[in-house]
Amino acid sequence: MTAVTALPTETRTPRTATRRGRRAGAPYSFLAPALILFVAFFAAPIGYAAYLSLRRVKVSGLGLGAGARTEVWAGMSNYARSLTDPDFLPSVYRIGAYGLIVVPTMLGLALLMALLLDAGRTRVGTFSRTAIFLPYAVPAVVGSLLWGFLYLPRVSPFTDVVQMFGVEPPDVLTGSWVLWAVANIAVWGGTGFNMIVIYTALRAIPTDLFEAARLDGASDKQIAWRIKIPIVLPSLIMTFVFSLIATLQVFAEPMTLKPLSNTISSTWTPLMKVYRDAFVRNDIYSAAATSVVIAVATFAVSFGFLKLVGNRAFNQED
Amino acid sequence: MTVSTALPAVPVTAALPDKKNRRGNRKNSTLATVLLLLGAVYCLFPVLWVLIASTKSSGELFSTFTLAPSTHLFDNIGDLFAYRNGLYWRWMANTALYAGVGAAVSTLVSAMSGFALAKYDFPGKRFVFNVILAGVLVPGVILAIPQYLLLAKVGLTNTYWSVLLPSMISPYGIYLSRIFAAATVPTEVLEAARIDGAGDWRTFGRVVLPMMKSGLVTVFLFQFVAIWNNFMLPYIMLGDDHLYPLTVGLSGLLNQGANQPSMYITVVTGALISIIPLVALFLGLQRYWRVDLGAGAVKA
Numbered sequence: 001m002t003a004v005t006a007l008p009t010e011t012r013t014p015r016t017a018t019r020r021g022r023r024a025g026a027p028y029s030f031l032a033p034a035l036i037l038f039v040a041f042f043a044a045p046i047g048y049a050a051y052l053s054l055r056r057v058k059v060s061g062l063g064l065g066a067g068a069r070t071e072v073w074a075g076m077s078n079y080a081r082s083l084t085d086p087d088f089l090p091s092v093y094r095i096g097a098y099g100l101i102v103v104p105t106m107l108g109l110a111l112l113m114a115l116l117l118d119a120g121r122t123r124v125g126t127f128s129r130t131a132i133f134l135p136y137a138v139p140a141v142v143g144s145l146l147w148g149f150l151y152l153p154r155v156s157p158f159t160d161v162v163q164m165f166g167v168e169p170p171d172v173l174t175g176s177w178v179l180w181a182v183a184n185i186a187v188w189g190g191t192g193f194n195m196i197v198i199y200t201a202l203r204a205i206p207t208d209l210f211e212a213a214r215l216d217g218a219s220d221k222q223i224a225w226r227i228k229i230p231i232v233l234p235s236l237i238m239t240f241v242f243s244l245i246a247t248l249q250v251f252a253e254p255m256t257l258k259p260l261s262n263t264i265s266s267t268w269t270p271l272m273k274v275y276r277d278a279f280v281r282n283d284i285y286s287a288a289a290t291s292v293v294i295a296v297a298t299f300a301v302s303f304g305f306l307k308l309v310g311n312r313a314f315n316q317e318d
Numbered sequence: 319m320t321v322s323t324a325l326p327a328v329p330v331t332a333a334l335p336d337k338k339n340r341r342g343n344r345k346n347s348t349l350a351t352v353l354l355l356l357g358a359v360y361c362l363f364p365v366l367w368v369l370i371a372s373t374k375s376s377g378e379l380f381s382t383f384t385l386a387p388s389t390h391l392f393d394n395i396g397d398l399f400a401y402r403n404g405l406y407w408r409w410m411a412n413t414a415l416y417a418g419v420g421a422a423v424s425t426l427v428s429a430m431s432g433f434a435l436a437k438y439d440f441p442g443k444r445f446v447f448n449v450i451l452a453g454v455l456v457p458g459v460i461l462a463i464p465q466y467l468l469l470a471k472v473g474l475t476n477t478y479w480s481v482l483l484p485s486m487i488s489p490y491g492i493y494l495s496r497i498f499a500a501a502t503v504p505t506e507v508l509e510a511a512r513i514d515g516a517g518d519w520r521t522f523g524r525v526v527l528p529m530m531k532s533g534l535v536t537v538f539l540f541q542f543v544a545i546w547n548n549f550m551l552p553y554i555m556l557g558d559d560h561l562y563p564l565t566v567g568l569s570g571l572l573n574q575g576a577n578q579p580s581m582y583i584t585v586v587t588g589a590l591i592s593i594i595p596l597v598a599l600f601l602g603l604q605r606y607w608r609v610d611l612g613a614g615a616v617k618a
Contacts, residue, residue: 030434045464131358
């Protein structure tokens with residue numbers, strides 16, 4: 001990469017010399033709005049959360065009057081309290097199980113659909129591509145609302161179908177079914193976007209790379225496994241990382257389904273627990289500690305994964 | 319590149335693109351067709367349901383067959399718009415404001431910083447870029463509660479600003495813009511503009527922005543959809559329901575339905591109308607959805 005300032009100097013005149021003087025500051029002025037916003041809405045909140053996670057309120061006397069409640073250092077006590085909270089570990093396990101269902105199913109379907117579209121052996125390609133991508137335009141709240149109604153036994157069309165065979169269908173908004181019900185909403189909402197990402201990568205493969213294999217008698221399936229998938233692997237890695245991040249912060253779906261299902265508690269996912277601690281219990285210190293734990297865990301998982309696969313998708317230029 | 323031209327802007331008849339497919343004329347596969355149609359049916363089913371359900375009366379919603387349409391669509395829409403003197407319209411306008419203004423500012427901020435990171439050499443560049451990359455991996459909603467506490471300190475919570483300001487920065491948008499600036503803005507053009515006596519900002523406005531235009535539409539769309547679909551940030555920041563976007567408003571309506579079942583049909587109608595603008599935007603601008611995350615490039 002050649003920078004503007006590193007170009008030949010023959011054309012330099014005193015006038016451009018002063019321009020060059022101004023140029024030294026130019027990149028910073030272009031970056032200024034982004035940096036100010038980044039510091040205000042990324043760096044400062046992270047720093048503030050870390051600070052709060054180490055503080056607590058000390059109540060002196062009866063806790064009445066000004067000055068009776070003061071903030072003091074708390075050491076690691078907030079972390080100890082939030083990690084040993086009986087609601088915390090179940091929510092972590094739940095999100096783990098949810099991730100194990102959602103991420104492979106969603107990406108598997110996205111890859112399958114993208115390969116089918118790319119093979120071009122069908123007349124319904126454009127229609128299907130548009131239809132499968134459509135849920136991306138539907139907010140998670142609205143998607144959850146639609147599926148939430150479809151899950152109600154009185155509304156669900158599956159109830160009618162299954163009852164024709166004399167079987168009583170399960171209420172998917174109860175018991176262990178709920179996890180699958182929420183996972184289905186995420187798969188429905190996310191498959192299309194990932195499919196488009198993978199499909200775009202597939203379309204960028206030069207045709208001659210697999211035409212030769214085809215002439216040699218390779219089947220579509222072999223071409224997909226041996227040629228196409230290895231080439232689009234960087235795309236798969238990125239969709240995996242972004243899906244993982246999205247999974248760990250699931251919030252809108254269970255919050256929306258909550259009024260329809262008694263099984264979804266207010267600490268169903270770790271993020272819901274943070275919300276409850278901060279706004280229902282007014283314990284911002286414990287909420288901050290849990291936030292820090294989730295942020296560190298997410299970052300460690302995604303960053304660790306990128307390191308593990310020796311990723312070159314990010315940073316490809318430097 | 320051929321990629322964008324191979325994706326038609328509007329889904330016209332299915333026959334058109336496949337016949338002229340760069341893969342040539344090949345035998346159709348029944349299995350592929352069936353699988354793709356199954357995927358399409360799965361994805362369209364809830365949308366089809368909401369279209370039908372919003373024509374039912376509130377009694378019919380729970381009694382008639384799921385996919386049996388009725389005749390109450392306009393009554394339902396009337397009820398929805400009458401709800402608390404048209405509060406729903408207000409939510410729609412708020413959502414458009416948050417997503418439109420937030421995405422426009424965010425795109426400009428991303429374009430400026432992406433351009434600076436791609437085309438200038440300056441001390442601290444690598445550090446800035448790495449920090450922004452780390453920002454891509456930080457889950458946005460983890461930030462929402464500390465953002466709330468900080469904005470509460472300056473008295474900005476429960477205002478339009480509390481949703482707009484955090485929406486104006488998108489590390490992912492900056493990352494995409496940098497790639498796009500590197501790919502579409504030739505250094506020679508910048509040099510020519512410099513020789514002609516154009517300053518940095520003038521060059522950016524007159525030369526760089528037009529060159530980056532189609533990539534910036536993609537960045538804009540990404541951010542627009544992200545803000546439009548966002549739930550947690552406005553849910554935490556806002557208390558006054560006149561400031562709500564659609565997602566928070568509809569979620570509140572659904573909660574009311576628990577005590578007042580006649581509200582359910584209003585919620586369903588509201589859900590239907592809320593997805594129309596974004597679906598229209600999608601179908602209209604489909605050719606801009608072509609992000610190749612793996613190659614780290616937006617196809618030009």
